[in-house]
Amino acid sequence: MNESRSDDIKEKSCCSSPTESVITNDLLEHWNKVYEDSVVSNLGWYEEDPEPSMRMIDLCNLDKRASLLNVGAGATTLVDVLVGAGYQNIIANDLSAHALDKLKDRLGQESSKVNWIIDDLTRPCKLNEIGSVDLWHDRAVLHFFNAEAERDSYFDLLKRLVKKNGFVIIAAFHLEGAPKCCGLPVHRYDAGMLHGRLGNDFALIESFDYTYVMPSGDHREYVYTLFKRNNS
């Protein structure tokens, strides 16, 4: 399932109307530029140690062959940690090929152990074809979807992909958190709002508030949530 770096914007309009493509392309340019212009360790969401995500993932007690989908992965160190922990079926998605290229470069030869999917979570094409997953992990992505239609697409995709008994981890800006991230307005959450979007098919297993310290020293308030899908 590995993808080459030539996978680009032209393919992205496959599920979009012309107007939607314009919006997507603006955001794509935004994110590509962010990753092009920045050293990864200076990004306002960079984690040396993705401890809060791993705390949740450890609670899932997944087999090392389980399929783990990291949506909007960017250049996150979580993928390095998961590879190091021996997970064999990791899928890293992002809208931005530049972001994933940075992650691939850092991983070096280990990058062949990861499946790379460049796709838009709000207008998915290739993500529709990956089959079901045991874990959906999102840190700092959902909160960028300010339009109801974008959130609907995101949760529709999640519900199509997550297996029965599968897990969902979502970490988003807390209701009391900052109104913007990376220069973009955000839609903030608490655990109840996320549960409301997922519905009764999903049980809340764990949640905690988390203060992330940015490389600049500023603080950002997140809510971390772990849900498990019912068997029925």
Ligand SMILES: C[S@@+](CC[C@H](N)C(=O)[O-])C[C@H]1O[C@@H](n2cnc3c(N)ncnc32)[C@H](O)[C@@H]1O
């Ligand atoms: C704040 S960064 C978080 C990156 C990563 N999850 C982390 O914790 O380091 C948000 C990421 O979401 C990606 N993104 C934004 N909109 C997206 C979309 N519609 N589909 C997929 N990825 C998207 C961006 O390219 C960026 O890498």
